[in-house]
Amino acid sequence: TKPIQLVGATIAGAGLVLVAFHLPPSTRIGFLLVVAAAASWAFANVIVKRIHSEQPLAVVVWASAAASIMMLPVALVLEGPATMWAAVSAMDTLAWLGLAFQAWPTTLLAFGIWAWLLRQHPAALIAPFTLLVPIVAMSLAVWLLGEAITWWKLTAIGLVLSGLALNVIASRTRRDDVATPPA
Template identity: 25%
Template sequence: MKPADVCIAVLVAVIWGLAFVASRIALDELPPELMTALRFAIAATPCLFVRKPNVSWPLLIAISFTLFLGQFLAQSIAIARGVPVGLSSVIVQSQALFTIAFAAIIFREIPTPMQGAGIAIATIGLLMICGTVGYDFSVGAFAVLMISPITFAIGNLLLRPARGAAMFDLFAWLCLCSAIPLFALTLMTVGPRGTFQALIHLSPLGIACMLFVGGLSTSIAYWLWGRLLRDHPAAQVVPFALLVPFVGSGASSIVFGEKFGTLRLAGMLTVIGGIAIMLFAKRPQKTVVKTA
């Protein structure tokens, strides 16, 4: 990778890490359904200028509901219910574990021994983190958060048939497909009056956080990431995502004073270590089914 591309990859990881903090600030003023809906409404603005990519509506909706709606709504609800931001940024990156597991089940992409070791290590880390649940946030909130990496992983696999589409156009329309049902959900759960009151009372800081999360983190950062994946092998690009939980955890400790107990910190580092092993391992090979 060229130095400029390395800088872009690091920049994207930093933006995504800081987005966890910005989301937490916005959730102080907005219910999670509305905050997530606004995130995607802002990121969907380019749909006014770009055409729908050559992807079928069922596939587009399926990708949107998993990769975006399911992932980020679960994040927002969990953080709003008290899951620390730094821990959330680590748990979300466990999507690598679920992506490999689902690929093995659906596409017969059997993990290599090195990837298997990474999966085992990351799983141990998750179990260590589970041992800290119930002290500063509920089991229910943690269960909601776990929906995020699972839907993230499903979205990764659904994205495969659409990789020929222009990344910027695709992500814009994915955001639109998420924003519409999320606004409908907000009107049902919060109500028209509550939604209107939350919007008109949004502070300048809240507005800035939403512009950062929607415009910079969701729209521009995903587009830059897609360009990197288009121009370079995934093995060179994806490991930079390991910076996200470090940025998210560090920023959370500075902004919110988040503290990590020994067991939780060890679990977080173990998860990241397991993910690193998975990412740096060679890609799994599809099994060949022999017929008589």
């Protein structure tokens, strides 16, 4: 990791902190859960990188299956078997199609591509792109839900994109340094 990458991470982190400070109290727990999910994703990136699998999609399928099995007892305790069965029984065709869409293109395909990228490139280059998730979410909220575009949202987006750009530039410089032998 180059110092410029740390600067980029700090700038991007400032963008996320800006978002956190402007959240209403009712959504702060959700924000903390998103931060916990990001930490889990970072941990998974390290694991996927260390596995060196020739079949990244298979890694994602098995990881998803393992996570589902581990979360089932938690769901049973928190929701109860009757509530879970009622929810599954009430699912109509559209709900099943939505579940299939979440399982295939958005989970298996997207994370399979992500795992492939991690295999092809340094994790320090790929992992920061997860910072685009809140930018996409805020942009979709403005576009689809009619949320207001505020100065702090634009500033947060600018900070995250600037930090990400510094990371990409630093990673590219490192590759150029390695590829070019000294004269």
